[in-house]
Amino acid sequence: MCVNCIRNEVDITEGIPKHVTLHFCRNCERYLQPPQFWIKADLESRELLALCLKKLKGLSKVRLVDAGFIWTEPHSRRIKVKLSIQKEVFAATILQQIFEVEYTVSYQQCDECTRVAAQNTWKAMVQVRQKVEHKRTFLYLEQLILKHNAHKDTVNIKERAHAIKMCEFLNAVVPIEIKRTVGFHRHPQRHQQLQVLILGQLCLCTRVGNSIHVVDVNTLNQSDVTSPVFWRTPFSALATAKEQIEYYVLDVEPLGPVKGKHVLADVHVARSADFGRNDTTYFARSHLGGILKAGDIVLGYDMTRSNFNDDNFDALNRNALPDVILVKKTYPARRKKHKQRAWKLAQLAKEEEEMLPRKADQERIEHDYEMFLRDLEEDVELRQTVNIFKNKNILEKRENEMVVDESDMDEEEGEDFPEISLEEMMDDLKLNDGEEDEEDITV
Incomplete structure (x- = not known):
C-alpha cells in the first residue's frame, strides 16, 4: 500500500486521548501533578509541556518525535499541544503522524490554599496523652512521626480524614486508646477480660512500641501485649522509672538460659548508698547476665x-517475690558536660508557650531528653526505628584534634559507654516532603 492508503487504514494515535483536563489553583497559580504535588509552570514553558505529556496515557507505546504549543488566548482556559509521533505498523514500515491534543484548565484549590480559605471554620484535633512523669515516650514518638512523614497534614488541620490518618499512625506505633468525639457524643468502648499470659504475675516492661514488651526476670519468658488486648482490661504500672535506685554489682553468676539478648543470671548487689557503710547485700535473679560484671x-x-x-x-x-528487680545497666560517668555527641536528631516545629517554663521544669525537660538520647545509645533495636543524623561540626572538630588530652578521659569508667557508629548515621540534610513551597524541617 502507498503512504496515503496506510494512513487511511491505520491510526497510530488510537489510545491517546485528544481531550485532557488540567487542574489549576488560581490562588498560588500552580498546576496539580498527580498524585499530590503542585508545581509552578508558566504558559508555554518546558515545565508545563512536560506536565501535559505526562497526562497522556498511551504515549509510551509510540515514539515521540516533536511536541510544541499552539497559541491560544491566555484567558481561554484552553491549552493546545501539537505532537509528532512515529510507530512501526508493518514490517520495516514506520508511519509518522501529527495530531493535536486540547487541554481544559479546571480550577481546583490546592491543600495549602484550602487551609487558608477555611480558616477558623472547623477543626479536627488530635490529643495524645500519657499519664507518666517523664516525656521520653513523646520524644520517641516525635522521631517516629518525622521518620514516617506523618506530620504532613498536622499543621492547621482542616479535614477530619487527616486526623483519622494520624490516629491510625499513632495506633500502629504505640499502644493507645482512641476516643472519637463529635459534639458531646462519645462512642463507648467494650472492655473484655484480659487473656492470661504465660508469665509470672510480676513482670518487667522492657519496651513500649506498637505493643507492650514484658519479660519475667525469673524465667526469661517474654510476651507482647498488643494494643487491643491491653485496652480490653487495662492494667497500671506498679512502679515507674523515677523510683529506681542504684545498685553496685558485687558478683555475677550466669545460669545458662539465653533468650534473644537476655541471659539469665544470679546477681549479687548492694545499694550504692549503703556500699562501704554496712554489709547489707541482695541476691537478684536478672535478665542482664550478658552485660553485667562485677563493679558495674x-x-x-x-x-x-x-x-x-x-x-x-x-x-x-x-515470700515468692524477689528482694530486688534489676532493670538496666547505667553509666554514671558516661559523659562530662564539655563532651558532645557526634550525632543529633531532627525535631518538629512547635509553638512555644507565652510563659517561660520554670527553672525546675526546664531542668526536667532537659533531663528527659538526655535520658531519651541515652536510651538510643544503649538500644540498637530502638535507634533502628528513628532517623539519626551526623553532627558535622563535632565530627570535624574531632578530626582536627590530633592530640588527645588524657585528662579529659573519664577515669571513673572502667569501659566506654555505648555510642552510635557512623554507619548508623544519616548525612546532615534538610528534610522535605517533595514540594517546592513546603517549609523545610531543619535538623
Whole structure:
C-alpha cells in the first residue's frame, strides 16, 4: 500500500486521548501533578509541556518525535499541544503522524490554599496523652512521626480524614486508646477480660512500641501485649522509672538460659548508698547476665522497702517475690558536660508557650531528653526505628584534634559507654516532603 492508503487504514494515535483536563489553583497559580504535588509552570514553558505529556496515557507505546504549543488566548482556559509521533505498523514500515491534543484548565484549590480559605471554620484535633512523669515516650514518638512523614497534614488541620490518618499512625506505633468525639457524643468502648499470659504475675516492661514488651526476670519468658488486648482490661504500672535506685554489682553468676539478648543470671548487689557503710547485700535473679560484671552500676527496684498502694500487689505471695528487680545497666560517668555527641536528631516545629517554663521544669525537660538520647545509645533495636543524623561540626572538630588530652578521659569508667557508629548515621540534610513551597524541617 502507498503512504496515503496506510494512513487511511491505520491510526497510530488510537489510545491517546485528544481531550485532557488540567487542574489549576488560581490562588498560588500552580498546576496539580498527580498524585499530590503542585508545581509552578508558566504558559508555554518546558515545565508545563512536560506536565501535559505526562497526562497522556498511551504515549509510551509510540515514539515521540516533536511536541510544541499552539497559541491560544491566555484567558481561554484552553491549552493546545501539537505532537509528532512515529510507530512501526508493518514490517520495516514506520508511519509518522501529527495530531493535536486540547487541554481544559479546571480550577481546583490546592491543600495549602484550602487551609487558608477555611480558616477558623472547623477543626479536627488530635490529643495524645500519657499519664507518666517523664516525656521520653513523646520524644520517641516525635522521631517516629518525622521518620514516617506523618506530620504532613498536622499543621492547621482542616479535614477530619487527616486526623483519622494520624490516629491510625499513632495506633500502629504505640499502644493507645482512641476516643472519637463529635459534639458531646462519645462512642463507648467494650472492655473484655484480659487473656492470661504465660508469665509470672510480676513482670518487667522492657519496651513500649506498637505493643507492650514484658519479660519475667525469673524465667526469661517474654510476651507482647498488643494494643487491643491491653485496652480490653487495662492494667497500671506498679512502679515507674523515677523510683529506681542504684545498685553496685558485687558478683555475677550466669545460669545458662539465653533468650534473644537476655541471659539469665544470679546477681549479687548492694545499694550504692549503703556500699562501704554496712554489709547489707541482695541476691537478684536478672535478665542482664550478658552485660553485667562485677563493679558495674545497675538500676533496679527495691521490693523490700517500697510501699506499693496496689490491691493486685497486696494479693501476691510476698515470700515468692524477689528482694530486688534489676532493670538496666547505667553509666554514671558516661559523659562530662564539655563532651558532645557526634550525632543529633531532627525535631518538629512547635509553638512555644507565652510563659517561660520554670527553672525546675526546664531542668526536667532537659533531663528527659538526655535520658531519651541515652536510651538510643544503649538500644540498637530502638535507634533502628528513628532517623539519626551526623553532627558535622563535632565530627570535624574531632578530626582536627590530633592530640588527645588524657585528662579529659573519664577515669571513673572502667569501659566506654555505648555510642552510635557512623554507619548508623544519616548525612546532615534538610528534610522535605517533595514540594517546592513546603517549609523545610531543619535538623
